[in-house]
Amino acid sequence: MSSSLLHSQRQQHPLIGYYLSRKKFSKLRFDQFLLRCKQFHIDTVELTHDYFDRQNIRIPQLIVHKLEDDVSSHLLMEKICLLPKSSTIILDEFNSISRLLNRYEQYSLLNSNKNFYVVPPFIRVTEDDNKLMIEKMLINNQISFPIMCKPIQAHGDKSHDMKIIFDVQHLNDIDKPCVLQQFIDHDGILFKVFAIGQDNYHIVQRNSIRNLNTYSSRETISFHSSEVSSSQADHILLSTDPSIIVTFDHTLINKIVQTVQNLFELNLVGIDIIIDRKTGDYAVIDVNYFPGYEGITDFSTQLFHLCQQLLHIS
Template identity: 30%
Template sequence: MNLDAFADFCAGHGVEVVEIDLTQPLVPQGPFDVIVHKLSDVIVEAEHDSQSQQLLANFQSYVSAHPSTVILDPLPAMTQLLDRFASYRIMSKLHNSLRDWRICSPPYLEINKPTNTSSFSLLTPVCKTRVAHGSLSHEMSLIFSAGSLADIHPPCLLQSFVNHGAVLHKVFVVGDRHFYVERPSLKNFPSGPCDRKTIFFNSHQVSKPESSSDLTALDEQMPCLPPPSSEAVAALVKELRVQLGMALFGVDVIINIHTHTLTVIDINIFPGYEGVPLFFSSLLSHIEYVLDKQTSAGPQATGSPESAQTTSGPSPATTGL
């Protein structure tokens, strides 16, 4: 996000936005009413980098010592989305909780180590890295035969590919508001095993607004699929806010060309909100909402789905980023 532009926008509404320097002590930089953050990189790097471990420890120490500061989003809630094994288990339960809306997610397999190809049972799976953040998380492959499992590198996840007419719907959630935009996506492929070679692709490149690729070009004339039901998308967002305990996230959904079922294929941490014209005002509205809720109900209110958190700072109301 353009921090300077957001700071200027907030200043006009009585909210001061400051950029937090995690390499310096946080106490002198505050106090913060709200902290809006995307510490995904730091959390992932902390697995193997001592400097990132220290930055994360400093941040967590500040948060523990200042329970009245609202964090968007809570670290434990956000961390679960860094692991596709965890987030896809949440997605797999949507079929039951949202049965009335005909919402589902594709079958998938968790692959922790090189596997016996005889267990290959998903039709044309998409292989995704287990870690759901960073540039490598966008590197995926489409597998057409059991023999091609030699192309995958565990730990990873295999998700059944669903033909969806090369259209991806990206849902952007900001508190109790959500927006969705259409993006290009993978074209349809014949179902079932075949001798086609594994297709390697970068999902970020394929689904850019201006993307033009052979992988997104439909081979045949296909009637336009109906757009997602606004009521179904609203039900999906409401359920995920409860399940995730977050307010700033994205959901990738497609429409099955055969059943017209709304199909959830991924959940994203604090997405880019590209194409969302009201992002600044929506984010500020949510910040003001959680502060009002905290003032009226006390610090306990910050743990509810409605008070999903973000890095923010000082007064009048100070938001740290």
């Protein structure tokens, strides 16, 4: 691109490009974000393959995206990566996102800097690991039943298909490859922490899996994570005791969020935190990039303010 064209683009309104699935667009009510941009004289454009194939396109100063795990998204990501680094801010950078797309790698990175939180013990299971090998790994890592079986892939709808395994006899129920992780009783309360940039986060309390230390059945339980952690969740695993109250230390959660954001270098991130009922430790059990922000009523306004900060405009 010629220097004269770049100069002319700088004289125009700032341009924000975006790429979201229809489902994500609707869930976030992203049209409100676009309307706010228009009110403040910021241009927006939906990024498509056709857009990048045009002549003399305007290069967005900032790109907001939630790319899916499909061929179309990967091709678009390649085109975005070819844009001049000096002219475009990508919210968030693909290299940063890649740090958490594999659950084993995500947990390993979390484990490397756990000053304010713990990571429940975990192991990676590959296609080649047999039942005896898995049992040995569990013993060596001091992981006791019940355990969580989570897909190794931490993005896409199938990444939310979970299982709880209660004994060695049912290890054949796991789906490989996966991560097996110690289940921690946490009084059926999950704290979902939604960050929108640095020093701006929101804590949403959700019902979660009940304490399983007295659970009678040993049969494996399969579930989708939304069945036990969304605001509309209704599942046999959920806690049904209204008398249980779990309080949290706001200052400590702030430190956890800052630590996790710095580790993954992400602005738009969701962090799932539980509190171990036995030890009182705060455990980070999952990190997600650009989550659904369910329960955050003014997300579009806060995303807009973050974009303003990154573009250094008011």
